[in-house]
Amino acid sequence: MSVTDEKTMLKAFDRIDPDPRIAARALLLARETLQIEADAINAMHARLAADDSVGRAVALLLACKGRVVVSGIGKSGHIARKIAATLASTGTPALFVHPAEAAHGDLGMVTADDAFIAISYSGESAELMAILPVVKRMGSALISMTGKPGSSLAQLADVHLDVSVAKEACPLNLAPTASTTVTLALGDALAVALLDLRGFKEEDFARSHPGGALGRRLLTHVRDVMRSGAAVPAVGADVKLTEALLEITQKGMGMTAVVDADGRPLGVFTDGDLRRMIEKVQDFSKVLIRDVMHAKPRSIGPEKLAVDAVAVMEQYRINQMLVVDADGKLVGALHIHDLTRAKVI
Incomplete structure (x- = not known):
């Protein structure tokens, strides 16, 4: 004023x-x-x-x-x-x-x-x-x-x-x-x-209100907001932790997926994991990512509603989640900020 x-x-x-x-x-x-x-x-x-x-x-x-x-x-x-x-x-x-x-x-x-x-x-x-x-x-x-x-x-x-x-x-x-x-x-x-x-139904209401909050919640799919292609942080299981940290820094998601030779997720490593490791590990140069990753990470399909991803993140108190296709291959990644920007939250 x-x-x-x-x-x-x-x-x-x-x-x-x-x-x-x-x-x-x-x-x-x-x-x-x-x-x-x-x-x-x-x-x-x-x-x-x-x-x-x-x-x-x-x-x-x-x-x-x-x-x-x-x-x-x-x-x-x-x-x-x-x-x-x-x-x-x-x-x-x-x-x-x-x-x-x-x-x-x-x-x-x-x-x-x-x-x-x-x-x-x-x-x-x-x-x-x-x-x-x-x-x-x-x-x-x-x-x-x-x-x-x-x-x-x-x-x-x-x-x-x-x-x-x-x-x-x-x-x-x-x-x-x-x-x-x-x-x-x-x-x-x-x-x-x-x-x-x-x-x-709610879905019908959303289709006639695509610009509203309910429309965004019921019409926005994971594939609409996920990061894909080169923007997805991913490393092989045999790389050193230092290389994984470089991937985390470059992709800016606060985590990296760890995948096998076929591109299927084996685990995930986050900034939080790194902070907890600092107290225990003195030399990172010899640590392999496979030895410190979290196995069986949470994931969701690209066809799912973005609001479903929010529910999983809130349930397990995580800020990032991997997106996998029907064959279990990594096709994208979600950060809680992506969902916020899309006004799904």
Whole structure:
């Protein structure tokens, strides 16, 4: 933060009324808002127990051969965008279409194979009602989410989802607050039900979120982050320790693999092994690496997930691990820093 920004912020704090009554009033309103919205969700939870509309909506969405198109205007439009995004990221192809833009050409994105979710608390939004007859004539299934079961939109829909609330959290009972919260929550419920029924797994989620932490954990394989070729430290079993130390220094992994004539690992020697040897061995020039290596080193296949390598390293408290192919030959090496840089850890 620059000095100027810091001074500006301090001046802003100076203008804040220190009267504790303001803080108390703010806290009261915050708690009331949360309570009203929680009550609204609980009321919908109870209402759904005697209503099969969610089940019918999910069945309709599962049968959809195209995409789920979600639409709304104003605050409902913002909720519609979020619902479409949640559906798309959990295995149900979906997109948001603005109703006003749809009336001017974007309706071409909707096909007869699609399912259409129209969101309007009043159920009378002019922009939505202008395009929905076309959607119905096209043959798209229509699901409505309104707070008015007797509204034009609710009557037009194949399935109506009731998102009515007793009151908004807004003290004026005007700004969409509790109603948008309930609508968003019901949208999440639809997405979760579809996710489960489609058998959507962590791997599927990772494929739609390759840039996220979970995507990296579930899509990054050992072969993607391991060191290979000339970057892998390796020496033969008959070389002297001094030669092995040179290999460790040059490759910068803090260890070297010890391999047989066919390139299969026989052991490993690390910086830690060297430190422990200093107290016992005076002359390194006559020591063979085979006599001081750790036999049967931990290894992993290149096709394994990098997160599996992390688990092995943590279990055995090691910082390096060898990578071997199906024939047991050394093809790479991993350092804990490689996994950190790849953001697998």
